[in-house]
Amino acid sequence: xxxxxxxxxxxxxxxxxxxxxxxxxxxxxxxxxxxxxxxxxxxxxxxxxxxxxxxxxxxxxxxxxxxxxxxxxxxxxxxxxxxxxxxxxxxxxxxxxxxxxxxxxxxxxxxxxxxxxxxxxxxxxxxxxxxxxxxxxxxxxxxxxxxxxxxxxxxxxxxxxxxxxxxxxxxxxxxxxxxxxxxxxxxxxxxxxxxxxxxxxxxxxxxxxxxxxxxxxxxxxxxxxxxxxxxxxxxxxxxxxxxxxxxxxxxxxxxxxxxxxxxxxxxxxxxxxxxxxxxxxxxxxxxxxxxxxxxxx
Amino acid sequence: xxxxxxxxxxxxxxxxxxxxxxxxxxxxxxxxxxxxxxxxxxxxxxxxxxxxxxxxxxxxxxxxxxxxxxxxxxxxxxxxxxxxxxxxxxxxxxxxxxxxxxxxxxxxxxxxxxxxxxxxxxxxxxxxxxxxxxxxxxxxxxxxxxxxxxxxxxxxxxxxxxxxxxxxxxxxxxxxxxxxxxxxxxxxxxxxxxxxxxxxxxxxxxxxxxxxxxxxxxxxxxxxxxxxxxxxxxxxxxxxxxxxxxxxxxxxxxxxxxxxxxxxxxxxxxxxxxxxxxxxxxxxxxxxxxxxxxxxxxxxxxxxxxxxxxxxxxxxxxxxxxxxxxxxxxxxxxxxxxxxxxxxxxxxxxxxxxxxxxxxxx
Numbered sequence: 001x002x003x004x005x006x007x008x009x010x011x012x013x014x015x016x017x018x019x020x021x022x023x024x025x026x027x028x029x030x031x032x033x034x035x036x037x038x039x040x041x042x043x044x045x046x047x048x049x050x051x052x053x054x055x056x057x058x059x060x061x062x063x064x065x066x067x068x069x070x071x072x073x074x075x076x077x078x079x080x081x082x083x084x085x086x087x088x089x090x091x092x093x094x095x096x097x098x099x100x101x102x103x104x105x106x107x108x109x110x111x112x113x114x115x116x117x118x119x120x121x122x123x124x125x126x127x128x129x130x131x132x133x134x135x136x137x138x139x140x141x142x143x144x145x146x147x148x149x150x151x152x153x154x155x156x157x158x159x160x161x162x163x164x165x166x167x168x169x170x171x172x173x174x175x176x177x178x179x180x181x182x183x184x185x186x187x188x189x190x191x192x193x194x195x196x197x198x199x200x201x202x203x204x205x206x207x208x209x210x211x212x213x214x215x216x217x218x219x220x221x222x223x224x225x226x227x228x229x230x231x232x233x234x235x236x237x238x239x240x241x242x243x244x245x246x247x248x249x250x251x252x253x254x255x256x257x258x259x260x261x262x263x264x265x266x267x268x269x270x271x272x273x274x275x276x277x278x279x280x281x282x283x284x285x286x287x288x289x290x291x292x293x294x295x296x297x
Numbered sequence: 298x299x300x301x302x303x304x305x306x307x308x309x310x311x312x313x314x315x316x317x318x319x320x321x322x323x324x325x326x327x328x329x330x331x332x333x334x335x336x337x338x339x340x341x342x343x344x345x346x347x348x349x350x351x352x353x354x355x356x357x358x359x360x361x362x363x364x365x366x367x368x369x370x371x372x373x374x375x376x377x378x379x380x381x382x383x384x385x386x387x388x389x390x391x392x393x394x395x396x397x398x399x400x401x402x403x404x405x406x407x408x409x410x411x412x413x414x415x416x417x418x419x420x421x422x423x424x425x426x427x428x429x430x431x432x433x434x435x436x437x438x439x440x441x442x443x444x445x446x447x448x449x450x451x452x453x454x455x456x457x458x459x460x461x462x463x464x465x466x467x468x469x470x471x472x473x474x475x476x477x478x479x480x481x482x483x484x485x486x487x488x489x490x491x492x493x494x495x496x497x498x499x500x501x502x503x504x505x506x507x508x509x510x511x512x513x514x515x516x517x518x519x520x521x522x523x524x525x526x527x528x529x530x531x532x533x534x535x536x537x538x539x540x541x542x543x544x545x546x547x548x549x550x551x552x553x554x555x556x557x558x559x560x561x562x563x564x565x566x567x568x569x570x571x572x573x574x575x576x577x578x579x580x581x582x583x584x585x586x587x588x589x590x591x592x593x594x595x596x597x598x599x600x601x602x603x604x605x606x607x608x609x610x611x612x613x614x615x616x617x618x619x620x621x622x623x624x625x626x627x628x629x630x631x632x633x634x635x636x637x638x639x640x641x642x643x644x645x646x647x648x649x650x651x652x653x654x655x656x657x658x659x
Contacts, residue, residue, distance in 0.1 A: 191389035192389050194354075194356055194389065195389035195390075195391075196402070197375075198376055198382070198383040198451075199377075199382075199403035199450065199451070200377050200380070200406040200407060201402075202377050203377075209402075214392070
């Protein structure tokens with residue numbers, strides 16, 4: 001063969017080029033990788049270790065057994081899941097129709113509404129939460145207007161309770177649901193619905209049998225995102241819950257600020273992280289996780 | 298399938314107009330599709346052919362006009378009540394259902410008993426030669442197979458009208474040629490009135506009983522493929538279907554003349570202000586020296602000569618400066634004696650092949 005006359009034929013040089021290219025790629029991503037290790041992996045690992053340290057400074061499982069034994073802890077987890085679940089459900093009920101409306105609009109109008117979705121998204125959560133407090137409290141705008149318009153007579157307690165927490169959380173979580181749902185809706189081929197309708201499906205039937213199933217991955221991704229974000233949410237329930245709605249994140253804060261018990265706080269953090277991890281792992285079987293970042297197409 | 302397929306329905310389109318702003322997508326279109334006919338809407342993109350199909354399906358609401366399926370007015374009927382089969386350019390198969398699920402969909406909507414659905418789905422799949430593919434997922438199919446599933450889905454409920462929107466445009470050429478013949482056979486077998494949209498003139502010529510050439514939202518000509526090719530109504534149709542060279546001719550007392558010389562033409566000459574002689578490249582030949590081919594003689598100088606294997610393309614300049622394209626057969630006998638660039642040649646156009654058309658462009 002001719003190759004025997006030129007045995008090398010640039011093979012060594014090409015191989016060197018390939019490894020050089022790989023090295024450069026690694027070099028470019030190194031700062032980001034280093035940052036992730038420093039600000040994410042190390043602190044989480046440290047918290048993990050701390051959670052197994054008891055009050056006496058020795059290895060102990062007391063931070064975990066406490067969660068199982070104390071009724072107050074069980075209650076906190078229950079409320080956390082309750083708030084997360086209801087917020088997710090409300091976000092689906094409010095967000096899906098809104099995303100559908102956006103997807104049906106001509107691009108110019110859809111963009112306008114999209115700004116309305118994103119604008120609060122870009123505003124501080126703290127500011128928005130206090131704005132809700134102003135609106136919802138007993139002497140707040142909503143109560144004043146409703147009473148002067150005769151819709152109800154007595155001020156309604158809309159804040160410092162569960163409903164206040166849910167209203168605030170829903171408002172903050174909606175964009176996380178709307179964005180991925182809108183993304184999948186825009187990716188649904190409009191001919192699909194036309195095809196269903198030419199085959200004899202009424203608009204309602206075409207929606208439920210074709211359009212809705214095709215947008216489910218986006219809805220699932222959005223709902224998952226909202227649920228996981230809710231699990232660790234702090235500011236809104238703390239401000240709008242009026243101390244009656246204690247979620248895990250608030251217990252973490254009080255463990256540190258009030259009791260200076262890093263072990264107990266760490267253990268709660270670890271449990272939340274594990275729960276979120278399990279949910280994501282289970283979800284990954286149904287949906288591509290990159291859709292969580294919006295669209296993912 | 299033929300035995301149980303119901304009567305096909307004629308379609309009658311009358312004065313349908315659709316405007317988008319100031320653009321006439323459809324400009325007072327009237328058209329009769331005969332029962333069981335394979336009619337193709339042929340035109341360039343933006344001509345209005347797809348808009349017309351969408352009006353037939355009910356997805357586009359025209360400004361005015363009437364649409365009859367048989368003796369029933371359907372112009373205001375919702376798409377899902379029209380009972381027409383339709384295939385889409387990108388197939389529009391439901392990815393969350395299997396092949397069988399897709400084909401069963403229209404039957405389920407019609408409340409067909411479960412036991413019957415299975416048999417009818419399998420039969421429809423067999424009709425498109427996909428028997429046994431029922432359990433496949435849509436993303437496991439090739440383009441041609443998707444096309445067949447889409448077809449099976451649109452015929453399984455035995456609609457009396459079938460609409461097809463560029464169904465073969467996404468397939469490669471070889472598969473497209475094959476599917477053209479297969480669709481033709483399927484149409485003969487099922488006998489439903491079919492309206493087919495394409496921008497591919499060869500596809501239209503191959504498949505259709507009649508072709509409606511559409512441009513600027515109007516029907517330029519509605520005729521059989523042969524009539525359309527042999528006797529185009531105007532320059533647009535002649536230009537769109539096949540390649541041709543157009544020579545400006547003038548009317549004389551006895552007929553027409555080109556560059557001062559009278560032409561002998563055995564086809565009728567249209568009653569129009571501007572007249573053009575349409576010369577198809579394959580209908581003109583190099584004149585024989587002994588004059589035994591006795592047609593119209595056109596002296597020319599060869600400007601370009603391209604050998605293409607099965608034939609050769611000769612571009613030559615006529616006395617008035619027009620470049621005329623001729624396609625000649627390549628045979629062993631003339632291989633060595635082919636004309637070369639710069640040669641003076643005489644072209645021969647038989648009176649039967651000399652077609653004078655209306656010179657309007659649209």
